[in-house]
Amino acid sequence: MQKRTIQTRPIEGQKPGTSGLRKKTRTFMAPHYLENFVQAIWNAIGGVQGKTLVLGGDGRYFNDRAAQVILRMAAASGAAKVIVGQGALLSTPAASNLIRQRRTDGGIILSASHNPGGLGEDFGVKFNCANGGPAPEDLTARIFDETQRLQCYDILEAQDVDLSRLGAARLGGMVVEIVDPVADYASLMARLFDFEAIRALIASGFTIRFDAMHAVTGPYAVAILQDMLGAPEGSVVNAVPSPDFGGGHPDPNPIWAKDLVDLVMGPDAPDFAAASDGDGDRNMILGRGIVVTPSDSLAVLAANAHLAPGYARGLAGVARSMPTSRAVDRVAAARGLALYETPTGWKFFGNLLDAGRVTLCGEESAGTGSDHVREKDGLWAVLLWLNILAATRLSVADTLRGHWQEFGRNHYARHDYEALDAGLAGAMLDDLRARLPDLPGQVVTGRRIAMADEFSYADPVDGSRSERQGLRIGFEDGARIVCRLSGTGTEGATLRVYLEDFTDDPARLELPVGAALAGVIAAADEIIGLRARTGRTAPDVVT
Ligand code: G6P
Ligand code: ZN
Numbered sequence: 001m002q003k004r005t006i007q008t009r010p011i012e013g014q015k016p017g018t019s020g021l022r023k024k025t026r027t028f029m030a031p032h033y034l035e036n037f038v039q040a041i042w043n044a045i046g047g048v049q050g051k052t053l054v055l056g057g058d059g060r061y062f063n064d065r066a067a068q069v070i071l072r073m074a075a076a077s078g079a080a081k082v083i084v085g086q087g088a089l090l091s092t093p094a095a096s097n098l099i100r101q102r103r104t105d106g107g108i109i110l111s112a113s114h115n116p117g118g119l120g121e122d123f124g125v126k127f128n129c130a131n132g133g134p135a136p137e138d139l140t141a142r143i144f145d146e147t148q149r150l151q152c153y154d155i156l157e158a159q160d161v162d163l164s165r166l167g168a169a170r171l172g173g174m175v176v177e178i179v180d181p182v183a184d185y186a187s188l189m190a191r192l193f194d195f196e197a198i199r200a201l202i203a204s205g206f207t208i209r210f211d212a213m214h215a216v217t218g219p220y221a222v223a224i225l226q227d228m229l230g231a232p233e234g235s236v237v238n239a240v241p242s243p244d245f246g247g248g249h250p251d252p253n254p255i256w257a258k259d260l261v262d263l264v265m266g267p268d269a270p271d272f273a274a275a276s277d278g279d280g281d282r283n284m285i286l287g288r289g290i291v292v293t294p295s296d297s298l299a300v301l302a303a304n305a306h307l308a309p310g311y312a313r314g315l316a317g318v319a320r321s322m323p324t325s326r327a328v329d330r331v332a333a334a335r336g337l338a339l340y341e342t343p344t345g346w347k348f349f350g351n352l353l354d355a356g357r358v359t360l361c362g363e364e365s366a367g368t369g370s371d372h373v374r375e376k377d378g379l380w381a382v383l384l385w386l387n388i389l390a391a392t393r394l395s396v397a398d399t400l401r402g403h404w405q406e407f408g409r410n411h412y413a414r415h416d417y418e419a420l421d422a423g424l425a426g427a428m429l430d431d432l433r434a435r436l437p438d439l440p441g442q443v444v445t446g447r448r449i450a451m452a453d454e455f456s457y458a459d460p461v462d463g464s465r466s467e468r469q470g471l472r473i474g475f476e477d478g479a480r481i482v483c484r485l486s487g488t489g490t491e492g493a494t495l496r497v498y499l500e501d502f503t504d505d506p507a508r509l510e511l512p513v514g515a516a517l518a519g520v521i522a523a524a525d526e527i528i529g530l531r532a533r534t535g536r537t538a539p540d541v542v543t
Pocket of ligand 2 (some may be wrong): 278
């Protein structure tokens, strides 16, 4: 086996976004593209000589090929060992867990999360640090710097490693340890949750449906929900990961998991339903006749987590991303918990979790998690919900109703305008940014604006600052509008408009979201001027 040093040139545009580098699969497959980025990671972390890394991905098209390239590059640069999920599969939270459990130096996750997969779709590469969490901003900036000055990369000339067989293999001087992707993760879940109680709930006739959306959580959900917790076969659907996710978007929201929404709204609704995304870190929670918004889910979990053994001692604090609804703030205030507001992106929770300042965190984008790993975790959220329901024996709908009665309700929606011209979207936000100082005091569609600013974050643990993290407009009556451009798209610009209004009026608690937010939506349109500037009359996606 021969180590080769390949001459290359910097490739433009290799700047990691909200969650690693995401590009079209064909872009990643172009000559040197993947290799350059991986070498830039090695360079930015001070090389991989003697290090142990974790490697796996969500099984999308090119996952297997990319894994072989990365193994050869790790071996060529002197890594001691790479721990790989069998078949190069690992869900994102399972990878985070392995990085931590095995005390490794970090890992590479191959995924574009909830974006579709396939030759014409998306691929992604992300580096996670030794704490199991996504690389923080200073490291992603160093990786980007390296991509801009790279002249060569090292790779071994070798045959593929057979990743279908468990056990140890060798690649040059490096050990490749092929592990069951599910085992360690499942035993972590069994330690956190009362599996006996959940098993008893299911045995009593409580029905569940989990849609793995042809993505990586299939094997995890079958093992845990069916084999360990006794849900009947067929409770987990679309359970076999496929390279193009069955041609769909593996994104658990009411648009892409419409079948599940139709199911819970229909006559054959199960008691509990859920879905996860391509790489297993997102979740959607549903019950008979109800879809739980991610922001509400975070609030309910924060209010009830102590019912699960792993959280029986209570929570150190909670965190949410800035655009996430403030439902969890009310729980924190009522329970005397510290609350942190961070920019969008799971990486911003890492320091808070490492420092023991928060136990639970979540985002409006269907992410919820805790200090058990350093990623959001779809199945974890499902199991915490099931543990809570096993303890209370309430339905999902009654759990929500009771929560709103106790804490009030933050009606909430996110409107996405996709594939906008990037220049136009940027100019629209620049214009709004310039008008922010004049907004307070103005009355728009009958509401008075109380504050308007651009969110910036100072990390309370390491003091690092992140500027320009979204424009926010707060009204005197408690309503709020937030605007920002997505950092995960691969085409044009996606504008996200987050809309929120609070009520504790018992007569309004159960109003449908659309009706409750109509006034805020009208105000947003007037302030941003979206219709006028883009010609769009409606959002492409409402979640
Ligand atoms: C990924 C990140 C999340 C983030 C979400 C939406 O899932 O892990 O932290 O909230 O993308 O990000 P975006 O920049 O597209 O709004
Ligand atoms: Zn994901």
